[in-house]
Amino acid sequence: MSTTDLPPGANLKALRTAHGLSQSTLARRASVSVSLLSKIEVGDRTLTPAVAAAVGKALGVTMDAVLGRAGVSGQRAGAQLAALRAAIRDYDLPDGRAVAGDLIDAGLSAARAYRDGVDVRALLALLPGLVRQATTHAYAQNTAAAWMALAEAYSSVYWLAARHRWMDLAELAVAREQWAVEQQPNPLGSAIAARDRAGTYLNFGDIERGLTVVDRAITDAQTDLAGTDRDIAMCVLALRGMTLAGRLDDKREGRREAERHVRAARLAASGIGGDMDVHGMTVGPQNVFTHELATRVDLGRPxxxxxxxxxxxxxxxxxxxxxxxxxxxxxxxxxxxxxxxxxxxxxxxxxxxxxxxxxxxxxxxxxxxxxxxxxxxxxxxxxxxxxxxxxxxx
CATH class of the missing domain: 1.25.40 (Serine Threonine Protein Phosphatase 5, Tetratricopeptide repeat)
Known part of the structure; x- marks a missing residue:
């Protein structure tokens, strides 16, 4: 896994140079102006996610490679990351000893606190053991709740990996999350897993397919869920759709799609009431506001x-x-x-x-x-x- 300490705009310049391309050639291939590309490289303009995706396609690399993958810090971080990968690899190899449900609940509560506080070092240290314990517990109990606990652990892995742009690990975590929620009927868990899967398309800059994942999951949620669970599912999916829409190349289409998801998110949030934590995610009116603000910036409407x-x-x-x-x-x-x-x-x-x-x-x-x-x-x-x-x- 290659990493860089360069900020995105400077990393873009390094990638362009490494590929032996002039600014004019790359700008033409990415359908952006030479002036904009030049300003980004010298530090007069920010490299936006939309431009990063376009440039990545032109260079034949993923958007996360353009933005730059973050390294891990801490004395044991490398060993902890290796342990986390091993725990995910052993998804169908539960340990022989019993794991109490209270231990899983405590681990998930700690993971939520680390995510909420953006304590990535503590989260990385926690997750290898939590994934293994939740795996063993899920196989032993074989209930929707136990499999959902494992899915939430995988969702935390996705969250950590996506923040660092470790997209191979993010994709694997999402695949395991989807597998976990499929072990027992769990429509809300399936909606959350779809939301995370759409996030991988967002991180790779594949916006249209990400929106397809969201819309399909919305249809399923409308059919399979009711009451508060339906509102939660609709809200988290609409938020992901809103963010994806803000990154569309066609900004007119982006505004139309974004407004559709804004309306859906607001409606679902009104049914939830105040903001609440659901399987490690904040859901409610305030979080809708934060996503709407971000989307309007992405749409070029500061x-x-x-x-x-x-x-x-x-x-x-x-x-x-x-x-x-x-x-x-x-x-x-x-x-x-x-x-x-x-x-x-x-x-x-x-x-x-x-x-x-x-x-x-x-x-x-x-x-x-x-x-x-x-x-x-x-x-x-x-x-x-x-x-x-x-x-x-x-």
């Missing part, structure tokens, strides 16, 4: 994104850092796109204070910092502080 609220702190109150930090990063993107550099720097600082470990692995957080560093004529205390957090030079 002012519409910023107009969604006059008090962002209040709108995010009560949400976990895993939702707060990306939202402030997206606000920073919107502020940067509208020429408010100081405000963007302030928002980025808030994001990284909310989830410090995210600073080293979030591609858009690193990319916004790169551009802000380039645009500021001289470094200041805030830039230097973020440089230390992110591991990137000013």
């Amino acid at each position: 002012r519409a994104a910023l107009a969604l609220t006059d008090n962002l702190a209040a709108a995010l109150d009560g949400l976990p850092p895993t939702r707060i930090a990306p939202t402030y990063i997206n606000v920073a993107r919107a502020q940067l796109d509208t020429g408010h550099r100081d405000a963007a720097l302030e928002s980025l600082s808030t994001a990284w204070d909310a989830a410090p470990q995210m600073a080293r692995i979030h591609p858009m957080g690193r990319e916004v910092f790169r551009v802000l560093s380039s645009l500021h004529r001289c470094s200041n205390a805030q830039l230097l502080r973020l440089s230390k957090l992110s591991g990137m030079s000013v």
Whole structure:
């Protein structure tokens, strides 16, 4: 697994050079302007996910390779990652000893807390043992609840892998998650697994197929679920559809598809009431807001994104850092796109204070910092502080 310490825009330049292509040749193949590509490479513009996907196709590499895969940190991180891969490989080899359900519940609760707090180091340390224990428990109990517990453990693996752009591990985790929920009838679990599967298409930049997965899962949820479980399934699937729509090349179609999913997510969230944790995911009206803001930024409508609220702190109150930090990063993107550099720097600082470990692995957080560093004529205390957090030079 190759990794890079370069922020996305700088990594793009390195990839283009390694492929022996000029800016004009790559721009033509990716259907982007030479001016935009040049500005991205020198740090005057951010490399957006949509452009990263287009450039990846032109280079014959995946979007995660363009954004740059994040490495693991910590003294035992390499061994822990190897142990996690081994646990997933042994999906049909449960241990002989019994595992109490209380132990699985405690492990899943810890995994949720680490995800919510974006404590990726602690999560990586926990997951190898949790996956093995949940596997043994599921085989022994053979109930929908036990298999769903295993599926949730795999979903946490997907979450960790996707954040680092380890897409081989992310795809394997999702395949195992889908397999687990199929062992006993579990329509809600199937919807959550479909949402994660669509996420792999999002991470690879294959937007149309990701939307197909979402729409098919929505149809199944409408048929197989009722009440709160149906609202939860519809909400998480619509949120994934909304995010995918924001990355469509055709922005007119993207806006149409995004609005369709925004309406569906709002309607489902109204049935849920307040935000709640469901198998490691935050579901409810506030989380719909964070996704809508991000989607409007992806659609190239930064002012519409910023107009969604006059008090962002209040709108995010009560949400976990895993939702707060990306939202402030997206606000920073919107502020940067509208020429408010100081405000963007302030928002980025808030994001990284909310989830410090995210600073080293979030591609858009690193990319916004790169551009802000380039645009500021001289470094200041805030830039230097973020440089230390992110591991990137000013």
